[in-house]
Amino acid sequence: xxxxxLTRKSGEWLRATGPESDIVMSSRxxxxxxxxxFPFPARADxxxxxxxxxxLRELIKRRPAGRHxxxxxxxALTTLDRQMLVERQLISREHSExxxxxxxxISNEENVxxxxxxxxxxxxxxxxxxxxxxxCWAEIDKIDDAIENEVAYAFNERLGYLTACPTNCGxxxxxSVLLHLPALVATKEIQKVFQALQKxxxxxxxxxxxxxxxxxxxxxxxxxxxxxxxxxxxxxxIQDVVPNILSYERRVRTALVKENRQGLHDxxxxxxxxxxxxxTISSEETMxxxxxxxxxxxxxxxxxxxxxxVNELFIHTQPAHLQKIRQETLETNERNIARAAYIRERLxxxxxxxx
Amino acid sequence: MKKCGxxxxxxxxxxxxxxxxxxxxxxxxxxxxxxxxxxxxxxxVEPTPDDVTSESADDLDGIDQQSCPSCGxxxxxxxAGGRLGCPQDYTVFxxxxxxxxxxxxxxxxxxxxxxxxAPDSSQRQVKLIKLRSDLRVAVEExxxxxxxxxxxxxxxxxxxxxxxxxx
Numbered sequence: 001x002x003x004x005x006l007t008r009k010s011g012e013w014l015r016a017t018g019p020e021s022d023i024v025m026s027s028r029x030x031x032x033x034x035x036x037x038f039p040f041p042a043r044a045d046x047x048x049x050x051x052x053x054x055x056l057r058e059l060i061k062r063r064p065a066g067r068h069x070x071x072x073x074x075x076a077l078t079t080l081d082r083q084m085l086v087e088r089q090l091i092s093r094e095h096s097e098x099x100x101x102x103x104x105x106i107s108n109e110e111n112v113x114x115x116x117x118x119x120x121x122x123x124x125x126x127x128x129x130x131x132x133x134x135x136c137w138a139e140i141d142k143i144d145d146a147i148e149n150e151v152a153y154a155f156n157e158r159l160g161y162l163t164a165c166p167t168n169c170g171x172x173x174x175x176s177v178l179l180h181l182p183a184l185v186a187t188k189e190i191q192k193v194f195q196a197l198q199k200x201x202x203x204x205x206x207x208x209x210x211x212x213x214x215x216x217x218x219x220x221x222x223x224x225x226x227x228x229x230x231x232x233x234x235x236x237x238i239q240d241v242v243p244n245i246l247s248y249e250r251r252v253r254t255a256l257v258k259e260n261r262q263g264l265h266d267x268x269x270x271x272x273x274x275x276x277x278x279x280t281i282s283s284e285e286t287m288x289x290x291x292x293x294x295x296x297x298x299x300x301x302x303x304x305x306x307x308x309x310v311n312e313l314f315i316h317t318q319p320a321h322l323q324k325i326r327q328e329t330l331e332t333n334e335r336n337i338a339r340a341a342y343i344r345e346r347l348x349x350x351x352x353x354x355x
Numbered sequence: 356m357k358k359c360g361x362x363x364x365x366x367x368x369x370x371x372x373x374x375x376x377x378x379x380x381x382x383x384x385x386x387x388x389x390x391x392x393x394x395x396x397x398x399x400v401e402p403t404p405d406d407v408t409s410e411s412a413d414d415l416d417g418i419d420q421q422s423c424p425s426c427g428x429x430x431x432x433x434x435a436g437g438r439l440g441c442p443q444d445y446t447v448f449x450x451x452x453x454x455x456x457x458x459x460x461x462x463x464x465x466x467x468x469x470x471x472x473a474p475d476s477s478q479r480q481v482k483l484i485k486l487r488s489d490l491r492v493a494v495e496e497x498x499x500x501x502x503x504x505x506x507x508x509x510x511x512x513x514x515x516x517x518x519x520x521x522x
Contacts, residue, residue, distance in 0.1 A: 038441070038487070039487065043438075045487075149472070152472075159445055159465055162445050167386055170466075171465070228460055228464055229462070230468075232467075
């Protein structure tokens, strides 16, 4: 796998094959780990960072838990290529923007990604389509065991796994689900969901995590506490609350259809129409319209389009992807034109395939 | 992106305080925001320099100046950047960190996965971090003979480590 081949495919987690994938775009678990004998990456000099990278890269090469991972030396990539990995959710923004030797091991299906020298020495994540936290945990737990077998993790009996930021110590786990909640957003009911989640210690973020805006009605729900709660307790808290949010979103969708089916049909059809014909379109408008279309498919108002393509368009219409696909640097205005052309092309392809 | 008003991390919470006609905008990172929100309104008033007695300022200085013998970071550095320097810091700054951890997590005792292999509790890991820090200083100060000696020592401890690991 190389960067160029990535642009022509998409991650398995976008294929909408998992449970509840009409609303739950993906489930993700990440673990933060550090090696006992090194300072944390931000405090490590170049030689030490290189040593950490080498040591962990060797482990990745040895297929932890039987997983073949492709190693990408992130520090050797261009800004654009790093940005593309962020857009695909394979590395974090921090990993993309920080300095010094670092890399990532990625599985062919893009479900597993192991970041070296992020904020911690090792940040592992497993990503699956739909509501599939048990699968994520089973997989990441095995990979973690395999790596732990070869190195001494920084661990303290009282405080658990030690991390560069005290907000992550203990289990070092972040469990999250990415939900598509257009009906709750449209009716502003989403505020009630936020408040309820905050009360039970869960955080709500946008598509790209910490500090990012909610785009395309996508919300990421994740735990905040990592000390004093086991991995399974943390997973269960999220597993218990998600079905309530799903039924809430579905209830509101049904009510919207009942109230004004024609109006809603008009709205999603117009959104679809604009995407098929626009000559220039911003990233923001794209996300907004794709969100309408995605809901339209799920409630049966759009029948000639499938969810996986819409999911893919959310990712492939972002700035770095567009520039990689077009193989040139584009300014905002040029990107808007390229984006509109790309969407028209992909949606037309879809129709050709069907005829 | 705006930076946190209390440390230098990116601000994620933007709070507008309205108190007796006073409007105050605060931009805080997650950690500082939690700390801020868990304080009572009286405590939230930012201390003016006059409020700080010389005694408490001295105390604060004492804690802030204490540095980790392994990685060299001071508690002040941590407070400024929000990131610790090495795993050893959790022991060195335990007294200062525990209230902070309690604030963030509501707990101070780990529950969950434990490495199957007992953590290497020998002083070797600690020593390695210290030696690496010494090495950096030696190189910075261009004391290359000392640096070479430290490098040899790191290598010999590292190889002990790996022979220990394979045993």
